[in-house]
Amino acid sequence: MKQFLAFITKEFYHVFRDKKTLLILFGIPLMQITLFGFALTSEVKNADIIVIDNAKDDDSEKLINKLRASTYFTIYEKQIGYNAIEKEFKKGQIKAAIIIPPKFNNDLIKGKKSQIQILTDGTEPNVAKMLVQYITAITMDYQREINATNSPMMMIIPEIRMLYNEEGNGSINFVPGVMALVLMIVCTALTSVAVVREKELGTMEALLVSPFKPIGVLLAKALPYLVLSFVNLNFILLLAVFVMKVPMQGSILLFFFFSMIFIATSLSMGLLISNITDSQQVALLLSMIGMMLPTIVFSGFIFPLENMPKFFQWFSYIVPARWYYTGVKSIMLKGLDIHYIWKEMVALSMMGTFFLTIAISKFKIRLA
């Protein structure tokens, strides 16, 4: 036991002496969560749109003013021909064009019917669809206004309540997602070099002739990082709650307990990578580059999981960040208790144990 303690102390020294890495380790998550929490948004705002007003009458003027009042777009009025629109799209300056026909007002009064045309840049399909939706809603609103002055109508008025995010704070969706992503990749990368570095530098020999069992070596390697990650988690939570204004509706204790399970799982995954690779470069490429995109995609914080083909939905079950992301949302935003997140906890614990077991069994006690 005493020997083991000495070994752990050695590992702690190792980690804490490398000041530059420590700085990076604490700096990265904090900076990224701040950056992305504020910058990412799923809405469309300030999209550049040109309006080609061929009518120039009362109604078209009113409609354009209504569009202008919205924060979704920046409206440019331009008198260009149909062919020139394509040029504007190709330059990448505008996202959509609205064409109002001549005699807009006349058609509305006489024929009770008129038509406007929306052209969108389909190279950004999501933005295009949202823009069509917004413009349609505004036009419908205008139509209702005209009709309301003509005759009173029966109306069903929907009253909308945005649950869990009454103020429409955009960062509350992304912060838990970025937390899951950053914690997972940083923790995995940390331990992924732990063993392989000793192999590469030739100090593995010394470890192998020591009396420690593989499990002891791996635990001693992971322990300093577990402590570091815990400190890191505290910083992240403070940042999320006080700077990003993400509410903490649920129990803090549960949050920490749940997060530590996730961190332990990520560290075990790193240990596994470390044991099956031969160089730090490969280990790091696997743990950071190889995992970054799959984690972004399958944790569900940018792309909704239920949209994916069934196969990918199953695949997402083996991505630890996915479980953490849902769990953190439930605790922090919805204030739910353990009854709602036990599934996430069990899944993460099972994955962690699995990774660690494989890592131990793959640990080679002989140099090749």
Place this chain on the structure above:
Amino acid sequence: MKKLRFLLEKEFKQIFRDKSIVAMIFVLPIMQLGILPIAMDFEVKQVNIVIIDNDHSPLSSKLINKIGASGYFKLLAYEPSFRQGLEYLKSSEADIVLEIPNSFEKNLIKENAAKVNLTVDAINGTKSSMGSSYLTSVIADFNNNIQIFQNKNIVQPVIINIENSTWFNPYANYSWFIVPGILAFLLTIFAGSISATNIVREKEMGTIEQINVSPIKKWQFLLGKLIPFWVMGMIILTIGLLVGIIFYKIRPIGSIPMMYALSGIYLIALLGFGLFIATISNNQLQAMFISFFFIMIFALMSGLFTSIESMPEWARIISHSLPITYFIKALRMIILKGSSFADIQYIFVILIGYAIGLNGLAILNYRKTT
């Protein structure tokens, strides 16, 4: 020149000997490009809704039918009380709870207006805003129809039709948007991380000493590192384009030589960036962390997934100072819209600037002595 040739030979041999690196360099991008875009889809296809009908009137059931028939919504359950409906939101099974109050029909007929309550799970931004706006438009549509159900004599309402067409991508296929972006991103992570770790590795192993004491000049050493990666980057680009054509039927409509020229310049810039990281880090873990930091920013702030215009002002400034933002934009323009050289020449200028700047910085910062 001869020295450079030997250096190149050494580097190529070194890279291709390590089979796991070669596999990772070529297989990872193909797999990620081949598989991930299928899973990336923003479109809100189905909104799950729970209904609480306290009125049980003919009109309320007509409204419910109308919502069910619209195709956007899946009527998950009917619950007798709001509290039971809320459970569905808590467990994330449902996205919206629609509550139709008592005397809904009576109010509508008597007072010409009645309220319904929508409670939306607002955590998922896209889904909540799209879902609630779909539902409001279904209700608005229903509003137009009730006049007819009630056989009221009304003035014929005015109608503005909206016709819309999506250019360059008529079926609004999301993969057309994401595949060129992911390709640009894969090139970025390849170039940004591999050159960084490769040189730091020589530092860490001590083999850089041997090169430092040799008569090889700084620029020869760096060039010897850059050229092999540049060649591999261009191969990855070619494979990626083929994956796009074969898997996703995305045929570039713009000029292909122009695209290669642009990518070549971009790769030089990014490799210079990797070199610069290598010069400021002491070990591979550090180098990887630093490049990871930037690559994450590249991934999330370059307009790869979300649009730049929607970001706050300061974030747009950051976004416009990243070379990848321009590269992704240009790739999409060339591949999907067939934009001409005149349309993107400013991007060429900017990327050349980055290539010179970042490589210059790396050379200045690289010291033969420690």
